[in-house]
Structures are given as structure tokens and as C-alpha cells.
Amino acid sequence: MHTRSLYVISKEPHAGSLFVSMGLMEILKRQFKRVAFFKPIVAAEEKEEDIETVLTLFGMDQRSEEAQGISTSEAEVFLARGEEAKLYETLISRFESLHDRYDFVLCLGFFDPHLIEVVDFDLNLRIAKNFSSPVAGVVSARGKSLEAAQEDILLWERVLKEEGLKPFAFFINHVQQTLACDMDIVKPFKGVPCFPIPYEEEIDKPTVLDLLEVTGGEILDMKDERRLEQTINKSLIAAMRPEHFLRYFEEGDLVIVPSDRSDILLAVLAANQAKGFPSASAVVIGGEMDPAENILQLLASDEMFRIVLIKVPLDTMQIAMQAQKMVARITPKHRRKTALALGHFAKYVDTELIEKSLAKSELDIVTPAMFLHRIFARAARKKERIVLPESMDDRVLRAAEIIFRRNLAEIVILGEKASILDRAGILGIDLEGIEFVDPLESGYLERFAQKFYELREAKGITLDEAKDTMKNWTYFATMMVYEGMVDAMVSGATHTTRETVLPALQIIKTKPGIDIVSSIFFMCLDTRVLVYGDCAIVPDPTPSELAQIAIESAETAKAFGIEPIVAMLSYSTGESGVGEDVEKVREATKIAQSLRPDLLIEGPMQYDAAIDPEVGRRKMPGSRVAGRATVFIFPDLNTGNNTYKAVQRATGAIAIGPVLQGLRKPVNDLSRGCSVEDIVSTVAITAIQAQKS
Incomplete structure (x- = not known):
């Protein structure tokens, strides 16, 4: 019998069950035309954030109400009355309604501390049993030894066996790097996939969005909405002189400053512009009185100053205490963190093994979403090196960050690294880990010019003309492909089709037996x-x-x-x-x-x-x-x-x-009106072509 549902369960809070559900949903969307998401028990009288995140992120045509079972308060009433069977009957009815209309249903178990006081957490397992759903178990290895992580898995084994449940796979989240490489961790479950996933700090950090959620602060200045997705390193109360403040100030800190400390605001401004100094994730101005108007005007008028300014009418200590309540979340608004999470999951989880274990659709159907998801998965299986010569275009930089975070390809960007990183900082883009090559300072110009001269000498080109040609970054990038320094090139966001294709025809040339591109x-x-x-x-x-x-x-x-x-x-x-x-x-x-x-x-x-x-x-x-x-x-x-x-x-x-x-090696052209998403998909397609070339 085909597996048509999965139930994701964790035994502790903040284990990463939403993170695992997102990773599994991306795989399911490649395999099935219609996939439903279902959370049997949801928080009472609150908007269910996990449901909204999954439905929005994957563009699902399912209403939020369909993805909800019953509230925790309703569950407590059933259990208090001894009507556990009626609770299951209610949930099965709603689950089967989805099961009949969708090809696959992914369920996410609940974790509510208040409900745990009333009933054993095994209720999740009994719901999965009544759904006849295999279990995807999520275990947190945060701060645990190898022995403790193994003990958790053995506990899962005993509990599942008692309930008569079939384990589908186990995901050991937040694993220390030393444990992630120790294959002993998978031994307790022979025949059941077990995936250790290393701890990724950024996924676990709150963002400026989360800060606004807990403080209800007012935004005084925000030049780029994407800066709200900036992760927060730590909270730093800046109630000291600037020279002492700068001593403790680190990259990504949340700076909490009294409204009358203009000197600190100016120090943050100066640090943002100076090389070698950190930049804040956000600045929270505390107190009842407003900061000086001319200081705010100064900060607002500086286009390089992209840090979000927030006003909270509390004293700095109260704000710091509020900030301690921040929880690292993943919601539809956390686009950068979402991209990182999906890429991290795909990097450490054998998605092909999961795909083989899932039911194969009997319908010969491929939707646009399935096709795109398959492209991304194929690209990520063997990361190719793709050069992007158009670093002057913000869309290219934003796409490069997404591609890197999703592990679709290894990106090489042409241009002067410091300038590009400065621009990326202004845009709130993290390009850490991406390779940069400055054509003018790389030392390759002479070599490339000589090679181009040899290739085009019969066409009448001179060596001086070849040197001038190589100063064109599209030609330079194409020569990188020819020389095997990268596997492919994507260009065209700011260049015409001719400007992209002509260098490829002159340098890379067509395949044997092929006369045209x-x-x-x-x-x-x-x-x-x-x-x-x-x-x-x-x-x-x-x-x-x-x-x-x-x-x-x-x-x-x-x-x-x-x-x-x-x-x-x-x-x-x-x-x-x-x-x-x-x-x-x-x-x-x-x-x-x-x-x-x-x-x-x-x-x-x-x-x-x-x-x-x-x-x-x-x-x-x-x-x-x-x-x-x-x-x-x-x-x-x-x-x-x-x-x-x-x-x-x-x-x-x-x-x-x-x-x-x-062409002998892949080169692809973008439309000058392309979106960031178009660039990402084109790079993924180009990467797959490079795998085949």
C-alpha cells in the first residue's frame, strides 16, 4: 500500500519540527500534484503561524481552516470528559476529508506545555496511529552528548513499537559538528533512515521582525523592508560613552539606546560607514521623549545608513527584558531565513532516499511547482560553479544570496569585492561564502587576451583589440567558462541577448556536429x-x-x-x-x-x-x-x-x-526585465546543463 501521509512529531519544544516539515513539504511538492498540510491540534484562539507559513511558502491552494483540526481547549474538553475516542473520530473525519481530495497529506504534531500537564505527549502518537500515518520523528541534540542523542532514539524505538507505529525516518536536529560526522548515531534504527542535521546558528537567531512582535515598537526610519529580516546577534544597552560602547559593539547587535544619547546614534552611523567596524541589526530608541529631530533627519538623509530605527516608549532595561522574550521564528515574512532553512535541510538530508520511500504518484502529472522544485533538487545534488558577471545589478546580488542559501550552485561574482559587499550591506544581503573575482585585479587579463587572440586571429583581430575585449566582463566571464575555471555563465540582466551569446559563439563555440546555438x-x-x-x-x-x-x-x-x-x-x-x-x-x-x-x-x-x-x-x-x-x-x-x-x-x-x-559549455541569457526568481531558476537550469556537459 502506498504511503499517502506522514506525521511529523517531536518530543520536546523547539526541536525543529516546523523546519523538518518544510523540508519534507518541498520533497512532496516534487512528487505529488496536490499536497495538503494538516495540524490536528492548534493553539486555542490564535492564528496558527505554522500553518500560514507552510501554506504561503509553498503556494498551496488549501484554505487555512482546512489545515486545522481542533484547538487545544477543545482537546482538553474531550479528554476531561473521557471522550478520547470521540476526539480521534473528530480528527479522523477532518483528516480523511483532506485525504480524499489530495494526493498526500503532511501532518505536523502539536507541542503545548499546558496540554502536556493534562495528558501524556503520546497523544500525538495515538493520533498518528488513528490516521494510519508513518512517523517522521524529530529529535533535538542541542547540548547533548552522543550517548544522550542515542538514548533519545532508543526511546523513540520503544514508544513507537508500543503504539504499533511504523517509523518513516528520524531527523536529529541541532547536532554539534563533531557528532554529525559520527555514524554511530544511526545504528539504533537499522533499515530506517536517520539524518543528523548540524546546528545552523542563523536559523536559531531571532530577527528584527521578531523584536517588533514582542515590543510593539514604532519604526522611525526604514529604507529597505528587507532589513527587518536581519538576524540579531545579541542585545547591547548603549548607556556608556561612544568609545566604550564601540569596544563591546559586535556585528549584528541590537543596540538599545536612550532617546537623549545622540552621541551613540552618531557612533552607530559612523561605524556603519567605516570599514572594519560592525553594523547593527537594528537600533531601538527608548524612553518617553523623542530623539532630537535633527539627528533623525541626519540618519534618514544618509542613503548608506540602512539600519532600522525603532522607538519603544520604555526604559532601556525594560526593552532589554522584552527582547529576551524573542523567539527565533520562521514565517512567510522571514524570506532569507526560509531560503537558508530549505537549503540546510537539502544539504544534510538524503532527499533521494526519502523520495524512494514515498509513494509514487500513479498519475502522470507534473505541475509548474513540481517542475521548479525538481529543478532545484537536481541542481543541489551536484553543485556547479556558475559565474555572474553583472554584479552592478541588485537583482543579481539578491539572487546570488538565495542560490547560495539554497545550495543550488557555487556562485562566482565578478567585480571589486569590497564595493559589492558594501552595496550588499546597504541592501541587507549576506554574501558571505560567495567567491568574488575582480577582472582588473585578477591577473587573468593578459592570459585571457592571449587566448582570445589565438582563437580569433584568423578573423583579423589584433592582440591589442583582444586586450580591450577582455575588459568587457561578459567576455571575461565567458573565457572563465572556456578555461574551466567555472562550469557555466548566466548573464543578460543588464545586457542584450547578442551581448551574451556572441562571446559564447566566439570563445566556447558549438558542440561537434552542431552549427548553431x-x-x-x-x-x-x-x-x-x-x-x-x-x-x-x-x-x-x-x-x-x-x-x-x-x-x-x-x-x-x-x-x-x-x-x-x-x-x-x-x-x-x-x-x-x-x-x-x-x-x-x-x-x-x-x-x-x-x-x-x-x-x-x-x-x-x-x-x-x-x-x-x-x-x-x-x-x-x-x-x-x-x-x-x-x-x-x-x-x-x-x-x-x-x-x-x-x-x-x-x-x-x-x-x-x-x-x-x-554550446560546448552552458551559457544562458536573462531577460533585462527578469525578476530575482527568474535569475534563481535560470541559474538552477544552467547548473543542471553543466552537470550534463
Whole structure:
């Protein structure tokens, strides 16, 4: 019987069960079209934050009310009356309602200290048993020895055995680095996956958002909303002279200062601008009176000063006591922490092993969300080195942080490191751990110029011209790909397609047997992903070029898990049509079939015959492609470009691309109107291409 639900349970507070649920949900969204989230017991009379986080983060079409079982107060009433069976009956009814309408249900167990006083925590296990759900156990190893962590796992073994429950996997969270490498920790559960996950400090730190939640402070100045996601190192009451304050001031500190201490505010301003000095996560101004207006104007007028200023009408000690109540949370507003958490989970948990253990969907369906999640998972399995030459664009820097945090690729950014980090600091972006290469100071210019001269000497280029060309960062980055210093390049946020593709053609060149660079779009429809080519690069391909586009598009589809069934499109189907355009497609089909007899390639055929099984049977009876096509090859750019845009607008499909193909090593072009999310997905796609090159 297929596993169609999981129940995530922890035995202690702050063990990381939400973190594990997020990681599992990302895997489930790759495997199933419709996944539901369910929390059987929720906090009474409060908005359930965990539910909102999961539903929002994964763009789920489930209402919040559907994800809630009963409140803790309702549970207490059932138990107080001795109506435990009725409690299970109520929860099973709500769970089964989801189970019938969704392909998979992920449940998150509760932990409420007040309820624990009334009933044993084993209630979670009994709920899982009544749901017939395998258990994903979460154990915290915070501050524990190896022996203590092992004892926790053995306790789980005994409890699950007593309840007759099947363990699906165990996640040992907050593991010290020394324990994470000790495989003895997994021995108690032979045959059951057990994943030690090292402690990640930033996930466990509160943010400025959490500070606002506990203090109810008023924001006096905020130039960038993303600074609210800044993590807090520690609280520092600044009631001393500036020179003494700076002695204790560390990066990421929350500075709590009385409203009349303008000297401290100016010291924070100066430290923010000076190299070698720390920057605060936020500044909280305490007291009933307002800070000096001219000081606030000074701070507000400085664009480099991006630290959030908050006013709380309490004295500094009271504010510090309030700050102690902060809890590190993960909510939809914590975007940076969310990216880090998902990346951390994927880095230390064998997602392929989990996927093999999960039920395989019997429906041949791939949604846009599933496709994107699969791309991210594929990219993370073998991180490739991707160079981004456009460090002058803020979108590129924001995308680089997300890519790094999600472990999608190893990023190399071109430019002067100090300047980029200064800009990143202003934007509230953490680029720590990312590699920087300054083309002008790298020492590679002469070597690259000589190599470019050798490659283009026959075209009449001089050595001086080659040196000037290498000062163009796109050419420099392309040469890094050619020389094997990086695996691929993504550019185009601030450059045209020609400025991205031309260096690749001149330096990297096309694959053997391929004369042109072409492109495809992944067209993510509601229940499947199709490949369209070429819709962006080649205006009017010859029959030979069209055959190459078909073969390359089939290989691209295969690389991304799409079975290549190729339809060569025209305005006529089969042998009935005549005319120059139809003959071009007919000849291209024969060339492609002769070059790659192993591929399913047929044509010419009309779009409706290629995509609709009934129409395909009527127009091309006996065809192995008609009605089943996954790769659609258009006869020219005019047809392809207009068709992909028409399908996109008419159906709401998500078009991912253009993805370039035909080069010896991957280079991909961005639209100048691209979003941060577009850059992230393009880098992930490029990384997968690099894995295959």
C-alpha cells in the first residue's frame, strides 16, 4: 500500500519540527500534484503561524481552516470528559476529508506545555496511529552528548513499537559538528533512515521582525523592508560613552539606546560607514521623549545608513527584558531565513532516499511547482560553479544570496569585492561564502587576451583589440567558462541577448556536429511540462539547422526528466501538404531521423495533431508521436515566438526560458526585465546543463 501521509512529531519544544516539515513539504511538492498540510491540534484562539507559513511558502491552494483540526481547549474538553475516542473520530473525519481530495497529506504534531500537564505527549502518537500515518520523528541534540542523542532514539524505538507505529525516518536536529560526522548515531534504527542535521546558528537567531512582535515598537526610519529580516546577534544597552560602547559593539547587535544619547546614534552611523567596524541589526530608541529631530533627519538623509530605527516608549532595561522574550521564528515574512532553512535541510538530508520511500504518484502529472522544485533538487545534488558577471545589478546580488542559501550552485561574482559587499550591506544581503573575482585585479587579463587572440586571429583581430575585449566582463566571464575555471555563465540582466551569446559563439563555440546555438522554453501547463523550440534565437533555420534544433531540444528535454517525443510542426499534417515551408519541415524530419534513429521524431504535423490524442489518431493514425508530443519544434522564429506567447497568455502557463542549447559549455541569457526568481531558476537550469556537459 502506498504511503499517502506522514506525521511529523517531536518530543520536546523547539526541536525543529516546523523546519523538518518544510523540508519534507518541498520533497512532496516534487512528487505529488496536490499536497495538503494538516495540524490536528492548534493553539486555542490564535492564528496558527505554522500553518500560514507552510501554506504561503509553498503556494498551496488549501484554505487555512482546512489545515486545522481542533484547538487545544477543545482537546482538553474531550479528554476531561473521557471522550478520547470521540476526539480521534473528530480528527479522523477532518483528516480523511483532506485525504480524499489530495494526493498526500503532511501532518505536523502539536507541542503545548499546558496540554502536556493534562495528558501524556503520546497523544500525538495515538493520533498518528488513528490516521494510519508513518512517523517522521524529530529529535533535538542541542547540548547533548552522543550517548544522550542515542538514548533519545532508543526511546523513540520503544514508544513507537508500543503504539504499533511504523517509523518513516528520524531527523536529529541541532547536532554539534563533531557528532554529525559520527555514524554511530544511526545504528539504533537499522533499515530506517536517520539524518543528523548540524546546528545552523542563523536559523536559531531571532530577527528584527521578531523584536517588533514582542515590543510593539514604532519604526522611525526604514529604507529597505528587507532589513527587518536581519538576524540579531545579541542585545547591547548603549548607556556608556561612544568609545566604550564601540569596544563591546559586535556585528549584528541590537543596540538599545536612550532617546537623549545622540552621541551613540552618531557612533552607530559612523561605524556603519567605516570599514572594519560592525553594523547593527537594528537600533531601538527608548524612553518617553523623542530623539532630537535633527539627528533623525541626519540618519534618514544618509542613503548608506540602512539600519532600522525603532522607538519603544520604555526604559532601556525594560526593552532589554522584552527582547529576551524573542523567539527565533520562521514565517512567510522571514524570506532569507526560509531560503537558508530549505537549503540546510537539502544539504544534510538524503532527499533521494526519502523520495524512494514515498509513494509514487500513479498519475502522470507534473505541475509548474513540481517542475521548479525538481529543478532545484537536481541542481543541489551536484553543485556547479556558475559565474555572474553583472554584479552592478541588485537583482543579481539578491539572487546570488538565495542560490547560495539554497545550495543550488557555487556562485562566482565578478567585480571589486569590497564595493559589492558594501552595496550588499546597504541592501541587507549576506554574501558571505560567495567567491568574488575582480577582472582588473585578477591577473587573468593578459592570459585571457592571449587566448582570445589565438582563437580569433584568423578573423583579423589584433592582440591589442583582444586586450580591450577582455575588459568587457561578459567576455571575461565567458573565457572563465572556456578555461574551466567555472562550469557555466548566466548573464543578460543588464545586457542584450547578442551581448551574451556572441562571446559564447566566439570563445566556447558549438558542440561537434552542431552549427548553431538555439533555444527552448519550458512551457509549464497545469498538469504537464512541454518543450518549445526555437522561440528566441534562430529566425529562419534551414532544414539541416531545424534538424539540429530538434535533436538538441530532445536532449534538453531528457536532461530535465521529460521523455522526448518530438513533433516537427507545420501548417500541414503528414504527406498531404505541399509547399516550400512544408517541404522544409519534411526534409528536416528526415535528417533528424537519420541522425538520431533512437529518438521519436515525426513530422510535419499541425499543433493540434501533435498535442491532442483524438485529433492525432484521426490525422496521423498509427503515429507514435501524434497526440503524445512533449517537444514541439517550430519551423521558424516568427511562428515559435508568437505561439509560446499565445499559449502563455491564453492558458496561464509559466514559460521558463529561453534556455540556450548547442554550446560546448552552458551559457544562458536573462531577460533585462527578469525578476530575482527568474535569475534563481535560470541559474538552477544552467547548473543542471553543466552537470550534463
